[in-house]
Structures are given as C-alpha cells and as structure tokens.
Amino acid sequence: MAGLACAHRLAVAGLSPTVFEKSRGIGGRLATRQVSNRIVFDHGAQYFTVRKPQFTTFVEALIGAGSAAVWSPRSAGSADGDDWIVGREGMNGLLAPIAHDLDIRFGATIDGIQRRSAGWVLSADGDQQFADIVVSTIPVEQVRHLLAEEQSVQNAIADVKTAPCWALLISFEKYLECEFDVRRTETGVISWIARNSSKPGRQCRYDCWVAHANPGWSAENLELSREKAADLMLAEFRKSFKVDLPMVNSVSAHRWRYAKTLVPLGRTHAGNADGSLFVGGDWTLGGRVEYAFESGNAIAEAILASNLQPYPPAVPR
Numbered sequence: 001m002a003g004l005a006c007a008h009r010l011a012v013a014g015l016s017p018t019v020f021e022k023s024r025g026i027g028g029r030l031a032t033r034q035v036s037n038r039i040v041f042d043h044g045a046q047y048f049t050v051r052k053p054q055f056t057t058f059v060e061a062l063i064g065a066g067s068a069a070v071w072s073p074r075s076a077g078s079a080d081g082d083d084w085i086v087g088r089e090g091m092n093g094l095l096a097p098i099a100h101d102l103d104i105r106f107g108a109t110i111d112g113i114q115r116r117s118a119g120w121v122l123s124a125d126g127d128q129q130f131a132d133i134v135v136s137t138i139p140v141e142q143v144r145h146l147l148a149e150e151q152s153v154q155n156a157i158a159d160v161k162t163a164p165c166w167a168l169l170i171s172f173e174k175y176l177e178c179e180f181d182v183r184r185t186e187t188g189v190i191s192w193i194a195r196n197s198s199k200p201g202r203q204c205r206y207d208c209w210v211a212h213a214n215p216g217w218s219a220e221n222l223e224l225s226r227e228k229a230a231d232l233m234l235a236e237f238r239k240s241f242k243v244d245l246p247m248v249n250s251v252s253a254h255r256w257r258y259a260k261t262l263v264p265l266g267r268t269h270a271g272n273a274d275g276s277l278f279v280g281g282d283w284t285l286g287g288r289v290e291y292a293f294e295s296g297n298a299i300a301e302a303i304l305a306s307n308l309q310p311y312p313p314a315v316p317r
C-alpha cells in the first residue's frame, strides 16, 4: 500500500517512478493465497477502515473501479463489522486499478542501496539501477539492515518495534454452522477468526477460514515449522466453537515476521538531509492499511514539494 500509494501520487503528478517488488505480485501484507481456484484465503490484513478524507477519496475510487467492497460480516466478541473495506476478490487485488499504469519490476529484491556523488544505485540480484531519489517502504527491520550506513535514518527509526503473527488457513468440506463470521478475542492463543468465504466476491467452493494467533504466542513460537504451528493453532481454533467442526479440507499456517506495529515512528516518514532518501510504511504511524497509505502519500507530497525532482530511470529497461 505505502509503495504503490507513493508511486501512484507521483505518476498522477507526471513523474515516472519505478517500483521494485520482491514478490511476483502486488499487495505485500494485503495478501491472498489461492490454494486452488475454489480455496482462497486473505491471510494478512483482513479488512481496513477509512478515517481521513484523502484515503476516503482513494478508496471510493477503488470501489468505483470494482476492486474494493464493503464487508459486513456477522460478528461475535468485540469485532463490530461496521464500515469494513476489503478487496472485492481478494485483498491482494485491492490496488490492481492503480498498479496497472505503474512501472513495477516484480521478482526484484533490492539487496543494496548505495549512495553515489549524485543519486543512488540500487542492486537487485546483481543488476544495478540508478535512481535520483529512493523511497523505501519495506518493513522497518529490513530498513535497519539495508540502510545500515544511513545514520540519520537509523537514528530516526531506533525505537520502532513490530510484532510477528502466525496465521492459520483452514477450509472445510461443508459450511461451518455457527452464529458468527468473525470473532476477535483478547484472551487465548487465537485473537482473530474470520470466515474468509463470507467476504464479497469470493467464489469459494469450500468454507474458508483464517485465524490469527496473538502477538505473544506468535513471538514465542515464531521458529516452529509451519506444520507444527498449524497443528497447534488448529487445536486452539477448535476450542473457539461450541460445535464440532466439519471435515477439514485443507490446513496450513503462514508466518508473518513483521506483521503489526507495536511502537510506531510517530510521523509519516523519515529520510536523509538532502531529501533524496525516504523511508516509510505502516510502521511509521501504526499497523493499519490507512497508515501505510498516509505514509506513502506523504512521501510523494514531500518529493513533489522539493526542488529535487526525480526523472525516469537513466538505465534503459
């Protein structure tokens, strides 16, 4: 969200940003795993809310373009289910309308960011790319590693803390009869349960559910194998229901190392003194999709307001 929000704003202003994304698709933690064409899980962000006018306008455009929709699940516990927005066919498709017009290099893991007398050189698996201005919206832990020599950035982010999250992805042969589609709980290993197939636009043949473990349990059990984590979480998942579960069709677990923000930066971004390097992401303001948007958008505005305007990449594509 942060990276594409930034690139989109720059592109709308007439600039030509290039996005380097290590995965094969867009979304980041707006993530969807398709086990088969009828078994689909949003295993990262479950939904998001919209508070500020700029994000409202942005999300309304996505709803208009058909990639976002309101989700009103039946809730239990403290989950309320008001004004929840999701990707219409999957969280990872949410930003498809804006990604379409951007130059995104997929499968490009940036493993070096080196300062030059003018600008920067980015490295990805041995390939190099020149950039006037670099915006990084990767998790803060990776900023610590990748920009270790940028002291002003390191000082700014020193106190930021994030927490991991184990996610359970489970599908059933039959509909799980219960009185809720989502449940958030403050006690127990499982802090969130959602019937993924209750989201709009999902064409699930099987009843698909996602559960998240609480941050403490996730941290303590971070290095478990995925199989072991799935076993333990499934046992906890069963305890959340008064009824017997239908026959399990598929079960797996996903480890999010940098899932949620515990201590945010407290402002939309940090950077270096000459305005040629920016770091941002949800960890600047807190672990919400809207904060990721706000961070990326604010970085774009800072670039547009500066004298140091970026140009299209000097190296031919």
Ligand SMILES: Cc1cc2nc3c(=O)[nH]c(=O)nc-3n(C[C@H](O)[C@H](O)[C@H](O)COP(=O)(O)OP(=O)(O)OC[C@H]3O[C@@H](n4cnc5c(N)ncnc54)[C@H](O)[C@@H]3O)c2cc1C
Pocket: 001, 002, 003, 020, 021, 022, 023, 026, 027, 028, 029, 030, 043, 044, 045, 046, 047, 048, 049, 108, 109, 110, 111, 137, 138, 139, 142, 165, 167, 212, 256, 258, 259, 260, 280, 281, 282, 283, 286, 287, 288, 289, 290, 292
């Ligand atoms: C389990 C879970 C549940 C959540 N639930 C909610 C929720 O209900 N509501 C809500 O609002 N938010 C929720 N969030 C938080 C939400 O997902 C994030 O706030 C938001 O998606 C973060 O966006 P971002 O752009 O800052 O970071 P990310 O989505 O993490 O994007 C970073 C991108 O950088 C890429 N990348 C990383 N390193 C490199 C590299 N070296 N080179 C190239 N690319 C790289 C990654 O592949 C990724 O695409 C949840 C998150 C998790 C994990």
